[in-house]
Ligand SMILES: Nc1ncnc2c1ncn2[C@@H]1O[C@H](COP(=O)(O)OP(=O)(O)OP(=O)(O)O)[C@@H](O)[C@H]1O
């Protein structure tokens with residue numbers, strides 16, 4: 081997918097916060113722009129009070145980085161920007177510098193469809209300070225939203241226990257890009273199809289749909305409307321039965337189902353879009369079964385989310401297919417994932433990498449210094465723990481301890497020799513060159529399914545999930561603690 085080209089006709093370089101440009105200018109002025117640095121993109125808390133998060137959006141990030149350049153019109157705009165005193169905001173030398181700027185970073189990232197946890201880097205950027213800094217806002221913009229929606233979709237699909245979930249969100253989505261990105265992420269998270277035809281075209285997602293109340297209302301009677309639809313689409317009939325009276329609507333659907341059958345065709349089923357979905361789906365099931373349509377599917381829609389689907393399952397509703405729009409594509413109960421992008425190391429002139437720490441009053445917000453990788457350990461195919469460790473750290477195969485970065489009293493002993501392991505960060509760019517081949521979207525969706533299957537169901541529970549262990553390898557933990565102590569001593573004037 082060429083998102084930048086197909087959707088934005090060229091350059092996205094100005095899709096950033098102004099302060100990234102002012103910092104870039106100041107780095108340039110102080111000759112720091114080319115100093116190497118490492119930044120990590122991570123979040124601190126799962127969305128939806130859940131126990132897992134599903135990564136998505138990397139393909140957009142790749143596309144952004146491949147097209148990373150300031151176009152002629154971008155540069156013209158920047159050169160005309162004025163400082164408060166009326167002088168040019170940016171010197172000509174800086175505009176020239178931007179005009180020659182080429183993307184040269186290394187990027188390592190988790191693949192789309194990977195299950196991820198708080199504090200572990202999902203994207204690691206290593207490169208000249210100016211470039212790393214300029215990537216902050218777009219990377220967060222691209223990764224936060226799709227990861228949020230893929231996670232919401234995964235939760236909804238888990239609640240539906242393998243039954244198809246059709247994504248119907250376009251009409252309520254956050255504008256054009258919000259809708260397209262949401263349809264893509266919803267498919268990665270497990271939805272079967274989208275109603276958004278443009279998402280189908282752009283991303284190769286299956287497209288599907290039924291019909292609206294207006295179709296029924298445009299006829300004299302519901303029966304006529306069903307008949308006309310059956311004439312047009314004899315193999316694709318899902319009759320919307322609740323326009324006037326749901327029970328009567330099911331009767332009419334059965335009548336037209338019989339007409340179709342007399343012509344050698346089968347109706348696919350019915351859709352119920354209002355009222356008590358447990359009561360009406362069970363009633364409809366009885367009626368369809370009695371009339372000889374045990375295979376007819378019952379689609380339910382109307383402001384559904386994972387909680388209502390879970391509740392309807394608990395009530396033994398006879399729903400086979402779920403249509404979910406608004407609450408999925410807007411991530412209704414949590415409209416943003418709070419992923420952040422933080423500096424964790426810089427390279428000194430001597431060539432030595434120096435880990436960087438930011439102290440916060442909230443210990444939750446103290447970052448993890450250094451250059452890290454993340455390993456996931458599996459036992460009998462089940463994920464048992466994730467370990468964040470320093471890139472050049474040897475891991476003792478006979479045993480190490482991982483320590484929760486937010487609570488040092490939570491520790492877990494790991495015996496790497498007994499586990500299978502997976503490096504979660506994969507090389508994406510080396511020196512600005514793409515070294516990763518993006519999988520097809522259906523393979524990303526399959527990866528998500530496999531990843532989710534490798535986690536115990538207690539972590540996937542919708543309410544009060546069990547915490548999955550993610551910790552710092554012990555040497556990294558000690559290095560971090562020492563840096564925190566040193567920084568505190570400096571603060572107190574003790575150093
Ligand atoms: N048995 C049920 N258990 C729990 N929630 C349900 C059940 N049946 C329906 N719901 C949900 O309750 C809400 C009902 O919303 P609302 O009252 O707006 O719908 P309605 O009046 O039935 O339909 P509409 O206003 O679209 O004609 C929806 O979110 C629906 O998904």
Ligand SMILES: O=P(O)(O)OC[C@H]1O[C@H](OP(=O)(O)OP(=O)(O)O)[C@H](O)[C@@H]1O
Pocket residue numbers: 248249251252353381382383384403404405406407
């Ligand atoms: O409820 P969602 O999860 O967003 O799913 C999409 C909804 O869009 C359609 O109706 P619309 O909401 O436009 O009108 P209605 O509620 O009056 O049927 C459809 O019938 C669904 O109810």
Ligand SMILES: O=C(O)c1cccnc1
Pocket residue numbers: 248249275288289290291292381403405
């Ligand atoms: O195809 C449908 O049934 C559909 C599409 C969009 C929104 N609501 C329903």
Ligand SMILES: [Mg+2]
Pocket residue numbers: 382383
């Ligand atoms: Mg509605």
